[in-house]
Amino acid sequence: MKILKITLDRAVVSSGGIQRMIGINFLKNPKVGDYVIVHAGFAIEKLDTVKAEETLKILEELQ
């Protein structure tokens, strides 16, 4: 889910038109626009979009 707004250790996240307020106390330096993995109302980790693109590229290039 994508972070839309941050207030102290809480954030509003969104995905596909669904929004929720979640805890971000497990994240280092979260920013608006970050993609995060949400579980039971908390972000448990950030999604590294650079690594995501790298993985996709590797998969496309597999021979």
Place this chain on the structure above:
Amino acid sequence: MKYIDEFRDMAVATKISELIQREARGLKMVSFMEVCGTHTMAVERFGIRKTLPDNVRLISGPGCPVCVTPKSYIDKAIAMSDIKDIIVFSFGDMLKVPGTCSSLLKQRSKGKVRIVYSPLDAALFAEKNQDKKIIFLGIGFETTVPTVASSVKYAKKKKLKNFFIYSGHKIMPPAMELLAKDKEVNIKGFLCPAHVSAIIGMKSYGVICKKYNIPCVISGFEPLDILQSILMLVKQVKSKKAKVENQYSRVVKSSGNIMALRLIREVFSINDSDWRGIGVIKNSGLVLSKGYKDFDAERNMDLPDVKTSVDKGCICGSVLKGIKTPPECGLFYKKCTPENPQGACMVSSEGTCAAYYKYSLGQK
């Protein structure tokens, strides 16, 4: 959905499947085990098994936290909810697990059990309703534990006297080690759980990998993740060198989530735990630590004794270890259905038998 749909590209999936077929040629039969309920679901939902060559077997292990919760826990939770002024809060999928005489679902219709998406919502309810005692059913592996820990910490900060956790939390690596040792299961590779790994990192798997020479690949949930991870396992088997690899690098860091791990260590301590269908596994469970004992439901309640019945005819233990498949159980699809589950593997929609029932019965 961004970064989900791309990892479900069926054309790329087909390509990776073909690569697996090629790499696995000539290999003796290998069994890889996944130990995550969401992996079990994804494997069934995306029909991954049928794309694998005959000599690569994917077995589902005890990765569903609801399934491995002992029936006695359910019976105690039901007994707790019957006490005046207590409301039990829980994740939804716990409600359908039948206890000996009743279920949390039946208690819900009496208003004594409520569903929440987040344990923090249970703590917030306790804060707003000081006349009620709130017990949250703490079920889940290392992905869920930090969220419960956070909620308890919130309760401590707000000095709540009416919020409690009934912990049934378990941790993965001891169960994986038990299975790694088991010669009957004969695991040749582990597909390590995605989000548990996001919390605990790669270190715990390194121990299993070295001790038993079993390849470990941390895998994402999407079909391309799972297929790439299986390909990586096959390559490791061929190279005869076991190591821990991280296919899910876009989320999992090798050190895990340090802040989450710190909080788990602060709020919980390790104990032995009973896994339904398997038995007691040493050092595989979590209870609230001394500093948080005021929030421990079992320590702070006068609970009645509960008598728990035994699952008859059920071979869940063998299914959970991947030794038997659901159709090999005499109760499967006959006496044991999602509507009327007889054992651990059918009780949650992520259980091996429930996932098979939902997705695989149609395969011809």
Place this chain on the structure above:
Amino acid sequence: MKTITLSHGSGGKMMHDLIKDLFLKNLGNPFLNKLGDAALLGLRTKKLAYTTDSFVVKPLFFPGGDIGKLSVCGTVNDLAVSGAIPRYLSCGIIVEDGFSYAALEKITISIRDACKSAGVNIVAGDFKVVEKGAIDGIFINTSGIGDVLNNSEISISRVTPGDKIIISGTIGEHAASILLAREDLKFKTRIKSDCSPLNKLVSSIICRDIKFMRDPTRGGLATTLNEISLASGYDIAIEESGIPVKKPVRALCEILGFDPLYMANEGKLIAIVSKDAASGVLAKMRKHALGKSARIIGEVKKEKDKKVYLKTQSGGLRILDMITSEQLPRIC
């Protein structure tokens, strides 16, 4: 706060005032206004369709509707999918002592608006109040009469192998909106119940090539297809890639572990249409506001195992059973 009491249901002055000031004021029409023991109705056609349904939904109010709107649309839709023009409804309301007057008024106004939208009248009504605790809030029963259309030949026995299956639009919205309103899951969405009267959509498409229709309410599309399969005796096969689901519903289902195929709808219909006429019926459906997202999703097969199969996006085959119990949010 003004509330309904047992006196409002006891047949005395308070009840007569309530009937006049609330029910006749909002639902009045020449039939109902007579306040007779029965409504005397003329028949327009030789064949009538007649149905009844009771509504006990919680919560009473949800995005996209309330129990009042549901009680009209549910019965109107049962008549519509039977190939009839809905005409007259009865409405029986039972409330608990202490029920909010404002809530009852709001519900009555919803009933009024839904009737207007569907072009039907409530011609017979009943109102009772029971002791606190005897029921939960409010229960509504409606029954409905409609004239079967001349060019309608709806019958399960007409369903044959090769017939195409059309869904009139996106699925899962009603169940999603109820779930979010009922459990405190704290998600913000724009998902609204699709609760709507389908009779005008049906009038625009009805023809002999439509062999059977049903609205996929409780238990969702999968359960209704199972009912059709069981009743017709034939297997049904549908394709996952063809099933229309709105993005937020899909996202919610991913987060909570729900399956849209088993989620209730209150403004959709399934039509079983002969193969050659299917694309024509689809085109007509899409011209109507309630059918814009209509799709052909599958067909009736010649096998007689009475099973419903889903061809998944990954090319596998999945059996779709009837819903067994309520879907609940998963942990992971």
